[in-house]
Structure formats: C-alpha cells, structure tokens
Amino acid sequence: MDLLGGRQVAFNAACRGQWEAFAEHRRCLTDVLARGATSRGSRLCVLGAGNANDLDLPALLAAHREVHLVDIDAESLALGAARQGVAGHPGLRLHGGVDVTATLGVLSGWSPTSAVGRADLDALAAWPVSRAAAVLPGGFDRVASTCLLSQVLETAAHALGRGHRQLADVEAALLAGHLRLMARLAAPGGEAVLVAESVSSDTLAELPSMSPDELAGLQPRLHREGNHFRGMHPQHLLAALRADPSVGPRVASAASLMPWLWRLHARTYLVGGLAFRLGTDYGR
Numbered sequence: 001m002d003l004l005g006g007r008q009v010a011f012n013a014a015c016r017g018q019w020e021a022f023a024e025h026r027r028c029l030t031d032v033l034a035r036g037a038t039s040r041g042s043r044l045c046v047l048g049a050g051n052a053n054d055l056d057l058p059a060l061l062a063a064h065r066e067v068h069l070v071d072i073d074a075e076s077l078a079l080g081a082a083r084q085g086v087a088g089h090p091g092l093r094l095h096g097g098v099d100v101t102a103t104l105g106v107l108s109g110w111s112p113t114s115a116v117g118r119a120d121l122d123a124l125a126a127w128p129v130s131r132a133a134a135v136l137p138g139g140f141d142r143v144a145s146t147c148l149l150s151q152v153l154e155t156a157a158h159a160l161g162r163g164h165r166q167l168a169d170v171e172a173a174l175l176a177g178h179l180r181l182m183a184r185l186a187a188p189g190g191e192a193v194l195v196a197e198s199v200s201s202d203t204l205a206e207l208p209s210m211s212p213d214e215l216a217g218l219q220p221r222l223h224r225e226g227n228h229f230r231g232m233h234p235q236h237l238l239a240a241l242r243a244d245p246s247v248g249p250r251v252a253s254a255a256s257l258m259p260w261l262w263r264l265h266a267r268t269y270l271v272g273g274l275a276f277r278l279g280t281d282y283g284r
Ligand SMILES: C[S@@+](CC[C@H](N)C(=O)[O-])C[C@H]1O[C@@H](n2cnc3c(N)ncnc32)[C@H](O)[C@@H]1O
Pocket: 008, 009, 012, 015, 047, 048, 049, 050, 051, 052, 053, 054, 055, 070, 071, 072, 073, 076, 098, 099, 100, 101, 102, 104, 146, 147, 148, 151, 152
C-alpha cells in the first residue's frame, strides 16, 4: 500500500475505539441508508465504511438483501464486521484494499512544489470509474459515501500543501471523480447518497449545543457566510453534480439531506450532504 493509503489505515486505528461516541451519528446515518428499503431484495454499497463505527450493520442487513462495504483499509472492515457479530453473514460483502479514487499512488508522489498537469486532473476525474468501479460489483439500489469525501480532499491537501495554487482544481476533479463513481455503481433508477461534513465547531462554536430545528435551517446561513469546508457544502455538491457533463444529465432528482451532529474527539461536525436519484434510462 502507498504512503497515503497507510495514513488512512493509521487514522482508522486511532478511531477504532469510538463505538460509543459514534452512537448518535450511527443512528442518523443508518436511518438514511435503511430508509425506504422495505423490500428484502435491495442492494446497498457503502464507500468509506472503515471501522463501521457509523453503521448499524445488523439493521442494514435487515433492510437490504446485500450490504457491500468498500474501503482502502481491509483490516478495519473485517474488525468492524466482527465487532457487530455479522462477519460471515451471507448478505455482507467486504471489499477491502480498494482505493475509490484510484489515484492515491499518483497523489503519493506529489509535494508542494509539484505542478499538476491537465492529464493529472483528467485522471482524478476519470479513474474512479475506469479503475475503481472495475473491481467492484455494480447495479446497486443505493450507493452511499459516508464522510469519505472529506478524507479524499484532505489527502490531496496533505500531499500538495494547503497553499498550493492548484489545490482547488484538484479538489474539483476529485469531487467529479467521486460523483461519477457513485453514479456508475448505482443501478438505473438507483439512489446515491453523498454524506459529507459541512462545518465543524472549530469555526462554529455554538454547533454542539444547537437543536435539531436549528440544524435544519443552518445550511443556508453557512453558505451565505461562507463558513463551511471548501467544496463540501450541499449547495456546492449539487452545483457540481448538475454541471458534470457525464452525470448531470442523468440525474432525475436531487435533494440535500437533513443534517445532524457527529461528535469526534474534541470536535463536533455538522453532517449533511446530498441524495440524488438516477433516471431509469440511465445507461453506461
Ligand atoms: C472518516 S472515515 C468514515 C468513518 C468510518 N465509516 C468509521 O466508522 O470508522 C473515512 C473512511 O474512508 C476511508 N478512505 C479514505 N480514503 C480512501 C480511499 N481513497 N479509498 C478508499 N477508502 C478511503 C478511510 O480508510 C476511512 O475508513
């Protein structure tokens, strides 16, 4: 595994003991991923499942016929499934060692003095579909990305440095690649749920004490004030989705998720994001 993949594995090892602290986040996320899955025939894919501290796997396996967990970190997936007593469940499939960007090897070679070429940006947008999707099954009724986008973007910032003049272009290409991957893995008529942190208590000190009603109306304010992680506000995600030439025209509907709080170590995050449904005539 390359350096940047190893970095994710180390992060996961540090968070593995957070099961209790994740309880509220796990309940909210599991509700979103199980929602409406009343038929026992549906198939769910979760990108960035890691330790699965944020997933109630028995509940998801009761809602869906198949639950596929994808992560660069195979050990975390295996330990997470074992802790929840579902290792070996016939509906559970673990896809460890999969880099959803397919470009961690490229990013591992970057530094603050690197010049990012057009071919690099094209690879960031295209390889998730041409390389990562190629090693995964597809045709999912629901494809979720669970607080993975922040890790993907942070990895690029770590490699290039936060002051790199092309970092915003790199982030946009990574987001395009991620949206295209989710759309590629979804079945025609299927749903993609991009769960992403918008802001943390670092820049919004009152966040930890806000009520669900206050949270429900918070996203427009964050957008207005520009107080959000770059590229991660639901309105930005929606704009990127609509503008993408390969996915935008195939989106039948899209809506922001109702946000909730995720307390991790000393920080609280606002978790929200976007759910979009592909048209039934969506072809590959
Ligand atoms: C913030 S964690 C999500 C929380 C996690 N579901 C849990 O409960 O521990 C993000 C996950 O994305 C994974 N990840 C980060 N970059 C990745 C990549 N390029 N390919 C695949 N997985 C990646 C990390 O290994 C980690 O498990």
